[in-house]
Amino acid sequence: MPAPAAAIRTQSFIERMSDETASRLQALPMALVFTIFFLLPLGLIIMVSFWDYNEYEMIPALSGRGYTDTFEGCIAELPELCTIFKTYAMTLKLCFLVWLITLIIGFTVAYFLAFHIRSKTWQIALSLLCTIPFWTSNVIRMIAWIPLLGRNGLINKGLMSAGAIDAPLEWLLFSQFSVVLALVHLFTFFMVIPIFNSMIRIDKSLIEAAYDAGATGWQTLTNVIIPLSKPGIVIGSIFVITIVMGDFITVGVMGGQQIASAGKIIETRLNALQFPAAAANAVILLGITLMIIFVLSKLVDIRKEL
């Protein structure tokens, strides 16, 4: 609705533009950053994955070597799994464990914050308490486990002085156990926040209605709260699964560089300067990750949930 004053004012350049042009200009810087540093690089990965390479450089000539090297021995070694399949099996296993544990912890924490904390101020304060570690360094949060889990760490010393064990437990650190523990420690946040966000939107009168209709607490949880928290659960799951699928730092540091993962293969290829092979692995990882996201995103409309 044009105000009378607007007609009198001299119009600036911006005002003469249509609203849509203004929007496009405002979105332009972000679009440029993503084009140059995200879309184009993804395109180049696909291109380079079909290039040839030798010991020290990539060669711009069409070749499937990146892929054939990756799947080397997969048919010959049957019924044994080849390296790449073993690695993906391990990655999916880590993924599943971390997803399950973060979901259980994240849901419980979010449920407590959303339904048992009554004052808004406390809700904000406590969810902030869960968020602050996310703003600190992941590596530090990983090495923080060393004094606890190490051979001479608190846990081993405690158990030994209590007489529960004779020799220090070796599987506490630099093992699958410590990798899962660290991943849960680092990324439960990504479950808590979206699930909490879904839960605080649940109309409290629905829960009262369930209660009035004679539902037990458990029935209310499974028939009302969990279905209505589904969008948060899905978004949290997408975050956790994609992070664990591509992780190479936590697996590296907490696995003592001994455990293979999908992300770590890419890193290993890069350290060997085999860029096309690294790119081929990236394409495979991207394909699998996108497939998982696609399936999960069928369950929810992300944009409605913000």
Next chain:
Amino acid sequence: MDGKRPRAFYFLAAFFTAYVLFLYGPMFAIFILSFQGPEGGLTFPMNGVSTYWFSKLAEGGGIVNIGAAFRRSLALGVVVMLLTVVISVSAGLAFRRKFWGASALFYIAIASLIVPSIITSLGIGLEFRIIDDLVKNVGPEWLAADHTTWMGLFTSGLGAHLTWTLPFGLLIMFAIFNRFNPAYEEAARDLGATPWQSFRHVVLPIILPSVVGIGLFGFTLSWDEIARSSQAIGEVNTLPLELQGLTTTVTKPDIYALGTTTSAVSFLVIAIALIGIRLLQRRTAKAGSDAGKGLV
């Protein structure tokens, strides 16, 4: 309020407390251990209390050029923070109207958030390698002659960090404007404010606390970034990359001292941002509305 808490509350409160301890406990263990005496090791017990490992760190003893890495990370973090705020706010304003490509841009931002970092990093690394090769081989003579690389902290490194911070910035802007009451702006427009004036004097003061939040994400995510930096940072290392490198050879508490120093910067920035947000919210609450107070 119905007064008495159900039994589930106490169980859940205990669970939550355990989770918070799990979240913070290990971190505080290394903060304490970084004050080990000179003879102290990587684990408890404390062998005396000293700031020995911090002074060793300050001298750069044993660890390569940690001061330079510290300054590089700080500079990059500040630049990433400023760009994240400006670009996100601008795009957030754009998304309030329909425009061509809006939903594509939204999904690209989400994709940038969830595509594994190593892939983004590898892609940017490849991009700059290919550009460098092109410049060297087919570029004009004056440029090709002594060209080495354009990969660096404030080119590829900056871009890599923005692909991580901008999606958060955009999501926060979405959350802000989903709850924003457009009546204030309409009022400003009716009073004859230009678009810039209504943004500067009406919209910005209202959204400012959340904008500080975007800045907080921008700085802290960049300050601790590793995965996206790994292939895209060029010859020099940022502080978290140096720290990650140290984890393979960790034998002395100086790594804890470094961890404590890095975390101190994070906590300082978080505290400043949170206090800033609180003050801004208070100012808004005080000066925002005189409705119902009669003529003032």
